[in-house]
Amino acid sequence: MFFELYWQYFLSGLLLWVVVKIALSIKNRRNLVATKDVYIEYDSEEIPALPLDLKHIPLDFSKLSTEESLKNSEEFYKLLNQRRTVRHFSTQPVPKEIIYNLIKTAGTAPSGAHTEPWTYVVVSNPHMKQKIREIIEEEEEINYKKRMGKVWITDLKPLKTNWVKEYLTDAPFLILVFKQIYSFKEDGTKKIHYYNEQSVAMASGILLAAIQNAGLVSLTSTPLNCGPALRSLLERPNSEKLTLLLPVGYPADDCLVPDLHRKCLEDIMICFL
Amino acid sequence: MFFELYWQYFLSGLLLWVVVKIALSIKNRRNLVATKDVYIEYDSEEIPALPLDLKHIPLDFSKLSTEESLKNSEEFYKLLNQRRTVRHFSTQPVPKEIIYNLIKTAGTAPSGAHTEPWTYVVVSNPHMKQKIREIIEEEEEINYKKRMGKVWITDLKPLKTNWVKEYLTDAPFLILVFKQIYSFKEDGTKKIHYYNEQSVAMASGILLAAIQNAGLVSLTSTPLNCGPALRSLLERPNSEKLTLLLPVGYPADDCLVPDLHRKCLEDIMICFL
Numbered sequence: 001m002f003f004e005l006y007w008q009y010f011l012s013g014l015l016l017w018v019v020v021k022i023a024l025s026i027k028n029r030r031n032l033v034a035t036k037d038v039y040i041e042y043d044s045e046e047i048p049a050l051p052l053d054l055k056h057i058p059l060d061f062s063k064l065s066t067e068e069s070l071k072n073s074e075e076f077y078k079l080l081n082q083r084r085t086v087r088h089f090s091t092q093p094v095p096k097e098i099i100y101n102l103i104k105t106a107g108t109a110p111s112g113a114h115t116e117p118w119t120y121v122v123v124s125n126p127h128m129k130q131k132i133r134e135i136i137e138e139e140e141e142i143n144y145k146k147r148m149g150k151v152w153i154t155d156l157k158p159l160k161t162n163w164v165k166e167y168l169t170d171a172p173f174l175i176l177v178f179k180q181i182y183s184f185k186e187d188g189t190k191k192i193h194y195y196n197e198q199s200v201a202m203a204s205g206i207l208l209a210a211i212q213n214a215g216l217v218s219l220t221s222t223p224l225n226c227g228p229a230l231r232s233l234l235e236r237p238n239s240e241k242l243t244l245l246l247p248v249g250y251p252a253d254d255c256l257v258p259d260l261h262r263k264c265l266e267d268i269m270i271c272f273l
Numbered sequence: 274m275f276f277e278l279y280w281q282y283f284l285s286g287l288l289l290w291v292v293v294k295i296a297l298s299i300k301n302r303r304n305l306v307a308t309k310d311v312y313i314e315y316d317s318e319e320i321p322a323l324p325l326d327l328k329h330i331p332l333d334f335s336k337l338s339t340e341e342s343l344k345n346s347e348e349f350y351k352l353l354n355q356r357r358t359v360r361h362f363s364t365q366p367v368p369k370e371i372i373y374n375l376i377k378t379a380g381t382a383p384s385g386a387h388t389e390p391w392t393y394v395v396v397s398n399p400h401m402k403q404k405i406r407e408i409i410e411e412e413e414e415i416n417y418k419k420r421m422g423k424v425w426i427t428d429l430k431p432l433k434t435n436w437v438k439e440y441l442t443d444a445p446f447l448i449l450v451f452k453q454i455y456s457f458k459e460d461g462t463k464k465i466h467y468y469n470e471q472s473v474a475m476a477s478g479i480l481l482a483a484i485q486n487a488g489l490v491s492l493t494s495t496p497l498n499c500g501p502a503l504r505s506l507l508e509r510p511n512s513e514k515l516t517l518l519l520p521v522g523y524p525a526d527d528c529l530v531p532d533l534h535r536k537c538l539e540d541i542m543i544c545f546l
Contacts, residue, residue, distance in 0.1 A: 011284040018291060056529040059357060063523065064488030066368060073374035073487040080381040080479065084332060095339060096546065101346035103542050107535060108353040109478060110493045116536050121543045128545045195495065198474045198516070202493075205382060205478020206353065214346040215337030220383045220475075222468065234543070243471070250336065256329040262380060263389050269376050270507070272398045273369065 080209060081262075086217040087161070088252040089171040096124065098214055099173050099248065105210040109203035112195030117180040118203055121234050124173050128233075132176075133168035135229045136245075140165065143224050167219060171247030176230065177204055178240040197243070204244055211248055218246045353482060354535075359490040360434070361525040362444040369397065371487055372446050372521065378483040382476035385468030390453040391476055394507050397446050401506075405449075406441035408502045409518075413438065416497050440492060444520030449503065450477055451513040470516070477517055484521055491519045 064072070103120045111117055123129055140163035168174065179200040185191045193199075204220075211218050223230070227242040236242075337345070376393045384390055396402055413436035441447065452473040458464045466472075477493075484491050496503070500515040509515075 011288070014291065015284070015287065018287065055532040057532045059359060059490075059524050059528040059530050060355065061490070061524050061528070066371075069371050069488045070368065070374070073371045073378070073483065076483050076486045077374050077378045077381070080378050080483075082333065083381055083383075085383055086332060095343060096544075098339075098342050098346045100538060100542070101343070101350050104538050105346070105350040105353050107538070107541050108350070108356055110356075110358055110481070114533060116541065118541055119543060120541055121545070123545045125545045197470065198495075201471045201474030202478035202481065205475035205480075206482050207478075208383070208475065209479050209482040210346065210349050210353075213349045215342045217332075217334070222471075234545070236543075251332050251334050255332040255334070257332050259328040259330045260387060265373060265377050265380070268380050268389065268391055268393055269373070270392060270394045270509075272394070272396045272401045272507070 080212055083208065083212045084217070084257045085219050086251045086255055086257065087167060087219055088255040089167045089217075089247055090250040090252045091170050091172065092250045094172045094216065094249055098216070099175070102207060102210045102214060102248070103175070106203045106207035109199065109206050111199035111203070112193065115183070115191070115193045115196070115199070117183075117193040117196040118200050119178040119180060119236065119240055121176040121178065121236070122173060123176065126169070129169045129174060131233055132174060132230060133165060135233065136165055136168060136223050136226050137163050139223070139225045139229075167247045170252070171249040173248045175207070175246040175248055176234065176242060177207075177244040177246065178231070178236055179243050180240050182239050200243055207246070211246075216248055217251050218248050221245050353485055356481070356485045357490070357530045358492050359524045359528055359530065360440060360492055361528040362440045362490075362520055363523040363525045364443050365445065365523045367445045367489065367522055371489070372448070375480060375483045375487060375521070376448070379476045379480035382472065382479050384472035384476070385466065388456070388464075388466045388469070388472070390456075390466040390469040391473050392451040392453060392509065392513055394449040394451065394509070395446060396449065399442070402442050402447060404506055405447060405503060406438060408506065409438055409441060409496050409499050410436050412496070412498045440520045443525070444522040446521045448480070448519040448521055449507065449515060450480075450517040450519065451504070451509055452516050453513050455512050473516055480519070484519075489521055490524050491521050494518045
């Protein structure tokens, strides 16, 4: 008798839990739709923060001739087509003023509702680089030995990579790119940064172009499972997530790169002319 | 008696459903971790597709002097800092060769495991531009009238935007950037493109830099809810998703831009020197 009663209480409780769970999932789905389907255009400026009397000013624009445009577009392609991901860095120093110009250039990127949701952590301090290397190598050793599986390890052999990352202490600078998931408005409420992932990645593309243009090399790495430890080391808030780690500097004298090729224009472009 | 029995059947069924649901959610979470935590480095080359005897060749690198590097980094910053998102386009034509160079430049971006997961659809055909405009304006009218809510509409007033998008037919070229979520291996099995979102956004950043460098302007737009209709119109496969639509051309003579400013270096950079 007692058991039967308990059984029914248990089932009633379970029923209640299920109902609450379903209600919550419906609510979450609505929120998700509201978040994803937000109307936005890049650089469309922080809408709630804009003053009603926001000035509109004439665009400062100097037109190039068609010949100049064509020449510029060809030269820029040639320059960027020389870019290669580099894994072997020289320890030769780079003036920090160049790095600052690179970060300023990345900061010109458009962003969802002009939130500019990026933080660039620039590290040249040898002690700090060593700590970053230790965190990453420790995780990478586990990645290689446990997480990646036999097939992957075999497949990586032609690349001769492993969990030892000399470039993290060799390169004169490390740029750690954090995306800001949200920030806080003046009244203390959360301000969601829509499209922060895409905005920060676009800014990183501009950063890569700037690195190449300055005659430096980099490696576009995404350290696996190291985000929280690095965020903690670099004292970044919970609202920020590590998206990229770029060592920046000169290639080692004996630097090798895999003999890879890029898709041709016909393979990446479809035209309706 | 009958009712009591049904009640217990119902509860037993419910219990079973809950157990299955929990089991599935655990399984999904595991899959999610497996997908997110994949070890990858950008440009780290298509690992399963790499031959075991992949050649490693010396990097082709010409070193600039420190002065040249510094000068280049300053000039590139000045050039990109002039970039503004433009909403008013001139109908003045642009030679298609320039657009091709821009796309080729975007194609030099690094990508997760060198998958190059991007398709650029270039549209200058007036009939096609008109169709694209119709699809977007139809959705945008619903966005403005129903989806965006009163606060948003009020907040948009200073920007003087609405659902009418003249730039879609005024600009000589539209570049629609599609990310390839997956492709197919030679044996017909699915090849997942890890980090496709981030890779395509980085390539888009490089594309924006190339557009600015060629003396053209653009608008980094993400048409809300229009992806499937545009994918269908442009005959792109299910494996591709629209991420950006960039009108490209010259600004209208009377082009105005909102008087906005960018964060300064100190607000976006943290240093450990």
